[in-house]
Amino acid sequence: MTFRYTMIGAAIFIFIFYFVLLASLLFSASLKGFWESLLHPSTLFSIRLSLIAATIATLLAVAIGLPSAYALSRFEFRGKRIVDTFLEIPIIMSPIALGASFLVFFNTPIGETIQRKGIFFVFEFPGILLAQFATIAGLATRLMKASLDEISPRYEAVARSLGSSSWQAFYRVTLPLSFRGLLASVILSWAKAAGEFGATVTLAGAMPGKTETMPVAIFTALASANIEKAIVLILILVFLGLVALYAVRFTGKIYRYD
Amino acid sequence: MIKIEGLTILLGSFHLKDFRIEIAEGEFHFLLGPTGSGKTLILESIIGLHKPKKGKIWIGEKEVQTLPPEQREISYVPQDLALFPHLSVKENILYGIRAKNHSLKTYEEYVGSLVQVMKVEHLLERYPANLSGGEKKRVALLRALAPKPKLLLLDEPLSGLDPSIKFEIQQLLKTLHTSFHPTVLCVSHDFEEAYLLGDKMTIFIDGKVEQVGKRDDVFLKPRSKYVAYFLGLKNLYRGKVLTKEDMDRRWILGINGLRFSVPASAWEGQAEIGKEMDLYIRPEEVMILREGKSVKESLKRNIFEGEILDITNRGRHHTVLFQTIEGRIPFEISIPNYAFRNLDLSVGKSVKVALRDESLWVME
Numbered sequence: 001m002t003f004r005y006t007m008i009g010a011a012i013f014i015f016i017f018y019f020v021l022l023a024s025l026l027f028s029a030s031l032k033g034f035w036e037s038l039l040h041p042s043t044l045f046s047i048r049l050s051l052i053a054a055t056i057a058t059l060l061a062v063a064i065g066l067p068s069a070y071a072l073s074r075f076e077f078r079g080k081r082i083v084d085t086f087l088e089i090p091i092i093m094s095p096i097a098l099g100a101s102f103l104v105f106f107n108t109p110i111g112e113t114i115q116r117k118g119i120f121f122v123f124e125f126p127g128i129l130l131a132q133f134a135t136i137a138g139l140a141t142r143l144m145k146a147s148l149d150e151i152s153p154r155y156e157a158v159a160r161s162l163g164s165s166s167w168q169a170f171y172r173v174t175l176p177l178s179f180r181g182l183l184a185s186v187i188l189s190w191a192k193a194a195g196e197f198g199a200t201v202t203l204a205g206a207m208p209g210k211t212e213t214m215p216v217a218i219f220t221a222l223a224s225a226n227i228e229k230a231i232v233l234i235l236i237l238v239f240l241g242l243v244a245l246y247a248v249r250f251t252g253k254i255y256r257y258d
Numbered sequence: 259m260i261k262i263e264g265l266t267i268l269l270g271s272f273h274l275k276d277f278r279i280e281i282a283e284g285e286f287h288f289l290l291g292p293t294g295s296g297k298t299l300i301l302e303s304i305i306g307l308h309k310p311k312k313g314k315i316w317i318g319e320k321e322v323q324t325l326p327p328e329q330r331e332i333s334y335v336p337q338d339l340a341l342f343p344h345l346s347v348k349e350n351i352l353y354g355i356r357a358k359n360h361s362l363k364t365y366e367e368y369v370g371s372l373v374q375v376m377k378v379e380h381l382l383e384r385y386p387a388n389l390s391g392g393e394k395k396r397v398a399l400l401r402a403l404a405p406k407p408k409l410l411l412l413d414e415p416l417s418g419l420d421p422s423i424k425f426e427i428q429q430l431l432k433t434l435h436t437s438f439h440p441t442v443l444c445v446s447h448d449f450e451e452a453y454l455l456g457d458k459m460t461i462f463i464d465g466k467v468e469q470v471g472k473r474d475d476v477f478l479k480p481r482s483k484y485v486a487y488f489l490g491l492k493n494l495y496r497g498k499v500l501t502k503e504d505m506d507r508r509w510i511l512g513i514n515g516l517r518f519s520v521p522a523s524a525w526e527g528q529a530e531i532g533k534e535m536d537l538y539i540r541p542e543e544v545m546i547l548r549e550g551k552s553v554k555e556s557l558k559r560n561i562f563e564g565e566i567l568d569i570t571n572r573g574r575h576h577t578v579l580f581q582t583i584e585g586r587i588p589f590e591i592s593i594p595n596y597a598f599r600n601l602d603l604s605v606g607k608s609v610k611v612a613l614r615d616e617s618l619w620v621m622e
Contacts, residue, residue, distance in 0.1 A: 152338070152340060154336050154338060154340040155340050155342060157302070157305065157307050157327075157334065157336065157340070158334055158335075158336065158340045158342075159342075159353070159357070160305075160306075160307075160326070160327040160328050161305050161327050161328075161330075161332055161333055161334040161402075161411075162328075162333060162353050162354035162357050162358075162401070162402075162405060163328045163354050163357035163358035163405060164328055164357040165326070165328055166326075168357065172357075173342055176344045177342075177343065177344055
């Protein structure tokens with residue numbers, strides 16, 4: 001029984017550890033200050049900006065990540081292992097290093113050409129998208145690949161022998177079968193994008209009313225000793241994260257075929 | 259007619275060279291080989307999932323090796339069945355017809371009769387997760403046959419089933435074939451399965467076609483000892499042609515000092531004196547002689563004296579392990595239960611056995 005209690009004890013410790021952390025936020029905030037900070041235009045702007053940017057960045061990551069995940073899951077091709085390894089780049093590189101790399105890139109001839117063509121990334125909204133995309137694209141691809149790996153390629157083989165083209169077999173069979181995992185990947189990627197700070201602040205800066213996403217706003221609020229605002233934004237981020245995690249578990253219950 | 263010629267597949271460590279097979283329309287053809295011999299890979303190449311190095315595949319008059327799988331009109335039932343779990347049984351069955359944009363009305367009568375023969379009427383609204391193993395097999399077969407393919411490929415259709423369900427699916431496959439006459443290429447490692455269902459079979463061992471023929475031809479006349487081993491045949495002995503007699507209609511094969519008189523019809527080739535051959539004695543065609551009972555003249559050529567070493571009751575028949583006194587050649591004899599009871603056999607008993615001409619087969 002000592003073994004059992006040790007293991008369960010460790011799990012309870014993790015729960016208490018995070019619970020105390022979140023409870024301390026609630027303890028430190030007054031209700032009046034909370035509403036004032038929440039309804040402040042700059043707070044509402046940060047929330048809106050974060051939701052929009054995270055959603056667009058996630059859509060972009062899925063648009064490129066899903067076909068990439070499929071290719072890595074189903075096909076053998078030269079350089080596959082290198083591509084697969086590069087998916088971990090956002091994990092092994094710190095977000096600030098990722099943002100700094102973009103700043104360096106936009107000072108190269110190619111980067112300057114892109115900016116000259118009218119798409120400005122540095123200290124602009126597209127910079128937020130790029131920073132969030134860079135942070136989650138690898139993760140989204142890795143998670144979606146894991147979902148596709150779970151689906152036997154034989155389903156597609158049978159679908160094709162029955163008359164479906166490879167596109168039809170994908171959207172009639174593979175996509176519905178892996179939908180649960182894919183949706184969970186999308187939700188987790190979105191939550192990760194919404195909470196992204198390092199790369200965003202480095203590339204897009206912390207300009208109030210322009211590039212100040214929620215995590216950036218938390219940082220600036222703390223820097224200016226506006227604790228109420230920081231707590232409000234932290235709680236909203238935590239709330240969004242918990243909703244996302246619950247949604248992941250909920251999709252798991254709906255789309256089960258076994 | 260389905261024809262595959264010169265199919266060459268190089269995939270990892272698997273090498274297949276110049277594989278050929280011909281399947282007549284409406285034929286149930288078995289591709290038999292040991293597990294891991296690459297049979298599934300051949301099926302997948304026929305469907306178009308792997309690109310062979312070279313080779314041609316004809317479905318009727320149409321050459322299909324360059325076509326994508328969806329244009330080949332070949333249906334496939336893999337070993338794991340791969341029923342679509344997100345679709346009901348009905349949707350699974352209609353998948354092929356819908357995928358090809360065919361009118362469901364045109365197929366209504368045909369699919370209806372398939373549903374009836376396969377006895378799945380009560381399962382149509384269910385999902386695969388709620389079906390038993392046997393029901394899943396039936397639905398998978400039905401789904402494959404529904405779009406009227408020109409060729410149906412089955413990968414080990416009876417594997418992983420309980421004996422009673424296996425028998426049921428065997429009967430269904432038989433009924434299906436008799437009622438709808440699909441052209442079938444079925445991959446299996448189980449000769450018994452092939453013998454019960456197949457019209458013709460191709461024995462495929464170590465990347466090579468060892469024998470093609472009707473089921474009885476393969477079973478009764480294996481062309482090589484590899485085929486014989488694969489079929490699980492016992493009583494194989496290496497011998498040498500000593501002489502010919504009866505105007506070359508019989509040969510004398512010497513094994514361990516014993517002389518076996520073998521009819522020329524027991525081999526498809528020409529025997530030369532001194533040539534080494536493998537003799538196969540069919541266990542079910544050997545007679546144990548009763549003491550004092552007269553023996554037909556034709557049986558007197560191959561009578562041997564020996565001792566019973568072992569007796570095994572196999573339920574439906576008995577297997578007697580007999581060893582000749584001269585030459586000490588052991589061989590198995592298979593005896594029906596009623597004959598066993600009449601013969602009063604026991605271990606250690608001395609008996610005489612006679613080999614019918616039908617019990618002998620010679621391979622190079």
